[in-house]
Amino acid sequence: MRIGRGPATVIGSSSRKPGHPPLAQRPALFARKGEAGSPLASRGAFFVFRKDFAGIVGNGLRKLPPSRLAVVACATLVVFFCAAGPSRAQSASFPSPIEPPAFREVSDETGRSVRIPQPVRRIVSLAPSLTETIYALGLEDRLVGDTDYCDYPPDAKKKIKVGGGIAPSLEVIASLHPDLVLVTKSFNRLETTQSLDRLGISSYATDPHTIADIMSSVKTLADVLGVPEAGASVAEAMQHRLDELQQRLGGVPPKRVLFVVWTQPLISTGKNTFLADALRYAGAVSMVDSSQDWPQVNLEEVARLQPDFLVFAESHSGAASREMARLATLPGWKILGAVRNHRYAVISDAVNRPAPRIISAIEDLARQLHLKALAEKPDDPEKEREKASPAPHPMTFTPASGVHPLLRAHLSSTGGGACGR
Numbered sequence: 048m049r050i051g052r053g054p055a056t057v058i059g060s061s062s063r064k065p066g067h068p069p070l071a072q073r074p075a076l077f078a079r080k081g082e083a084g085s086p087l088a089s090r091g092a093f094f095v096f097r098k099d100f101a102g103i104v105g106n107g108l109r110k111l112p113p114s115r116l117a118v119v120a121c122a123t124l125v126v127f128f129c130a131a132g133p134s135r136a137q138s139a140s141f142p143s144p145i146e147p148p149a150f151r152e153v154s155d156e157t158g159r160s161v162r163i164p165q166p167v168r169r170i171v172s173l174a175p176s177l178t179e180t181i182y183a184l185g186l187e188d189r190l191v192g193d194t195d196y197c198d199y200p201p202d203a204k205k206k207i208k209v210g211g212g213i214a215p216s217l218e219v220i221a222s223l224h225p226d227l228v229l230v231t232k233s234f235n236r237l238e239t240t241q242s243l244d245r246l247g248i249s250s251y252a253t254d255p256h257t258i259a260d261i262m263s264s265v266k267t268l269a270d271v272l273g274v275p276e277a278g279a280s281v282a283e284a285m286q287h288r289l290d291e292l293q294q295r296l297g298g299v300p301p302k303r304v305l306f307v308v309w310t311q312p313l314i315s316t317g318k319n320t321f322l323a324d325a326l327r328y329a330g331a332v333s334m335v336d337s338s339q340d341w342p343q344v345n346l347e348e349v350a351r352l353q354p355d356f357l358v359f360a361e362s363h364s365g366a367a368s369r370e371m372a373r374l375a376t377l378p379g380w381k382i383l384g385a386v387r388n389h390r391y392a393v394i395s396d397a398v399n400r401p402a403p404r405i406i407s408a409i410e411d412l413a414r415q416l417h418l419k420a421l422a423e424k425p426d427d428p429e430k431e432r433e434k435a436s437p438a439p440h441p442m443t444f445t446p447a448s449g450v451h452p453l454l455r456a457h458l459s460s461t462g463g464g465a466c467g468r
Contacts, residue, residue, distance in 0.1 A: 153271055156254040156264065157232055159240075163249050164226045167272050171225040173212050174234045176468045177253065177268075178203050179402035181229075184269050184277045191223045199397075199404070212468075217242055227251055229268075231401070233340075234468040255401045257324045258409075262286060265403060281403055288406050289328060292413055299420045301332040304392070305344070305354040305385075310370060313344040321401050329412040330420075331358070350382045356416060357385050358392045360399050360408075367393050392416060400468050 149165040171192040172178040178197040181190050192207040194215065207223065210216040212234045220228060220243070228243055232254040240250045251271060255261045262282040269278020306322060308314040316322040317337040326333050334354050335344060359367035371391050374380040381387065392415040398408035414421060 151271075153251070155252045156267070157252045159252065161249055161251050163251065163271065165273070167226045169223065169225045169227075170272070171209060171220055171223055171228045172197060173209070173215055173228060173239070174231040174468050175199065176234075176400040176402040177229040177231060178206075179400060179404055180265055180268060183265070183281050183403040184272065184274055186272060186274065186277075189272075191225060192220065215239060217246065221246055221248065227272075229253070231468055253401070255321055256319060257321055258289070258328060258405070259324075261321060261401045261403075261405060264401070285403055285406050288410065292328065292410055295421055296330045296413060296417060299330055299417055301327070301330050302355045302416045303334055303352070304331045304356045304358050304416070305334050305349060306358045307370075308341060310374065313346055313349070314341050315344045316340070317342055321405075322398065325398055325405060325409050326358070326412070329409045330417050331356070331412065346379050350379070353384050355385065356390045356392050357383075358394070358412065360396045361393045 151163050151165050153161055153163060155161050168189055169191045170181060170186070170189045172181060172190060173194055175194065175197045178190065178193045179199055181187060182200055182203065187202065190203075190206055192209045193203055194212050195208050195210060196212065197203045197206070207219070209219045209223075213236060217239075225248060228248055228250040230240060230250055230252045232252055235252075240252065243250045251268070253264045253268065255264045262285050265285075266275070266278040266282045269275055269281070304326060306316050306326060308316060315335045315337075316333065317335065317340045318333065319338060320340050323333050323335075334349070334352055335342060357371075359371065361367040371389075371393075374386055385391070392412055394412045394415070395404075395408045397404040398412070
């Protein structure tokens with residue numbers, strides 16, 4: 048730039064080389080209307096003034112003696128720092144646009160401490176029961192992946208599949224970038240949650256053992272996912288249906304049943320499972336009195352006590368219906384009155400899943416076991432006579448320790464049975 052006579056090139060102007068059109072002016076942020084107030088125009092004028100002023104000051108400073116020059120230099124530094132201080136304070140007053148993600152520390156139903164990102168926007172479910180619960184809570188849009196066995200509601204089949212519940216693909220799970228992976232203790236392995244921890248992916252585990260636990264789990268999970276009102280509403284509806292069923296079954300003696308999980312070997316459900324609790328709500332009592340979840344049962348003892356009904360959970364393949372027809376041809380089973388008289392109760396596989404839909408399975412079983420009782424008044428004389436005849440004590444079975452892993456592997460591979468949770 049040349050100062051003095053003649054044209055001067057102003058820094059920030061829009062001129063180009065001769066023969067080229069001028070550059071288009073871009074509006075500045077917070078610019079005022081009018082060219083006089085334009086930041087570009089004022090900036091150019093400022094630089095011209097600064098050069099002229101610097102020349103004048105420079106000539107004047109060369110004429111000052113050294114003692115005066117030191118005083119002027121100190122005064123300049125003081126003015127500079129006083130001006131810079133408010134600028135730094137002003138810039139520090141604005142918050143950083145990037146804030147660290149929020150987390151919430153909770154304890155899951157196995158007692159693990161889990162750090163969960165907030166809000167939870169992307170969920171992977173590793174159990175059919177948890178997938179059903181997510182849909183019941185109205186959070187299906189947040190579900191980005193589930194297992195091969197998550198088949199209800201039908202829309203769950205459209206989700207990205209991460210494999211089975213026993214050995215899901217960690218690579219697929221990580222590619223979905225979930226905020227939270229949901230697991231259940233009875234269906235998934237501890238090694239899976241440990242591997243997710245090493246990948247920096249949070250996982251939350253459920254572990255219900257009764258129908259009341261299932262309702263509580265629904266509410267707790269809803270709170271973890273940020274929708275406590277939805278959880279309270281679902282649990283309240285479940286409790287209302289159970290209360291209504293218990294009122295209709297009031298005074299009706301329970302039926303003695305054998306819940307058949309597997310036939311060869313004969314596997315039933317223990318007394319401390321939510322399945323056994325579901326039987327009680329349906330007006331039934333299991334003949335199996337075992338602290339093991341899935342004990343092996345002695346068929347001879349079953350024949351001695353003669354259950355009123357055999358209860359099966361039907362899968363989508365219709366295996367339960369075919370199994371009942373086959374049992375009628377087997378020597379050991381033919382001696383059971385329930386087999387000879389076709390006293391079977393076949394209910395939805397929802398009874399195997401600790402999710403809100405289990406209430407429908409309980410109601411269905413109650414209708415099959417107490418078809419007449421539900422339509423009659425509870426003070427029917429026939430019922431009173433039945434109440435006077437107490438049921439025999441339930442059987443005590445010794446579990447077969449080597450059966451359970453094989454049973455679990457088979458049922459999880461088919462997506463049904465007691466482990467299809």
